[in-house]
Amino acid sequence: MKIIKVSDYEEMSRKSAKMFYQMIDQQPNIRLGLATGSTPIGFYKYLTEFLQAEETDVSKLLSFNLDEYIGLDPQSPQSFYTFMKEHFYQPLGLNQGQTFIPDGSVSDPDEESKRYEQHIREAGGIDVQLLGVGTNGHIGFNEPGTPFNQRTHQVKLKESTRDANARFFDSKEDVPTHAITMGIGTILDAKKVVLLASGERKADAIYQLVNGEVSEDWPITALKNHPDVTLFVDKDAAAQL
Numbered sequence: 001m002k003i004i005k006v007s008d009y010e011e012m013s014r015k016s017a018k019m020f021y022q023m024i025d026q027q028p029n030i031r032l033g034l035a036t037g038s039t040p041i042g043f044y045k046y047l048t049e050f051l052q053a054e055e056t057d058v059s060k061l062l063s064f065n066l067d068e069y070i071g072l073d074p075q076s077p078q079s080f081y082t083f084m085k086e087h088f089y090q091p092l093g094l095n096q097g098q099t100f101i102p103d104g105s106v107s108d109p110d111e112e113s114k115r116y117e118q119h120i121r122e123a124g125g126i127d128v129q130l131l132g133v134g135t136n137g138h139i140g141f142n143e144p145g146t147p148f149n150q151r152t153h154q155v156k157l158k159e160s161t162r163d164a165n166a167r168f169f170d171s172k173e174d175v176p177t178h179a180i181t182m183g184i185g186t187i188l189d190a191k192k193v194v195l196l197a198s199g200e201r202k203a204d205a206i207y208q209l210v211n212g213e214v215s216e217d218w219p220i221t222a223l224k225n226h227p228d229v230t231l232f233v234d235k236d237a238a239a240q241l
């Protein structure tokens with residue numbers, strides 16, 4: 001694992017975005033795996049800026065998001081689709097034929113999970129997967145205890161995760177109880193993984209990734225089994241290293 005220690009959120013966002021910019025520039029038909037949450041907001045801002053400044057051709061890239069809540073209309077303000085539209089798809093003018101995210105509004109989320117997994121496979125897999133990490137070490141919505149070989153599937157969210165994400169909703173009750181997420185097996189199939197971690201809330205998870213044993217108790221430790229992981233970590237998240 002390559003560990004890039006940076007001073008703060010801003011530097012993490014800029015440096016990781018520069019890395020993605022260079023990969024897109026070199027491989028215009030790259031298949032990106034993307035993430036939502038507070039962590040990558042700065043990353044998307046810089047990546048959009050770099051691509052626009054260089055007038056990079058983004059018409060051939062494909063993007064696949066990690067996860068989506070079940071029971072939210074894609075157009076609802078809290079859906080991960082809306083997040084992606086605002087931070088990445090619209091600023092770059094990406095079209096619906098190149099941006100993919102599980103549809104959490106369907107009547108059969110298990111069927112949707114299978115369809116999504118198959119879609120990734122048919123596209124040839126993911127070249128580089130961006131990840132954030134939950135305070136309990138979750139990646140995507142793969143909570144502690146998730147088998148590492150799982151593919152895209154439906155999950156029941158931990159109350160701690162619903163609490164952590166309640167800030168995006170009017171009240172905790174509005175936070176969906178379930179989601180569709182790429183499985184850890186799906187994530188590990190990406191050729192390259194780039195993980196962003198900022199802030200002291202992430203320090204335990206980063207400690208486990210770098211110094212802990214591989215264990216389903218900390219889903220992030222699955223990345224120890226991947227041959228090409230780059231971690232961008234700021235001072236606060238690296239506090240226990």
Ligand SMILES: O=P(O)(O)OC[C@H]1O[C@](O)(CO)[C@@H](O)[C@@H]1O
Nearest residue numbers: 036037038039131132133134140
């Ligand atoms: O970046 P944040 O908002 O701290 O969230 C951390 C993780 O939680 C999730 O948003 C899911 O709860 C992940 O997608 C993300 O990587």
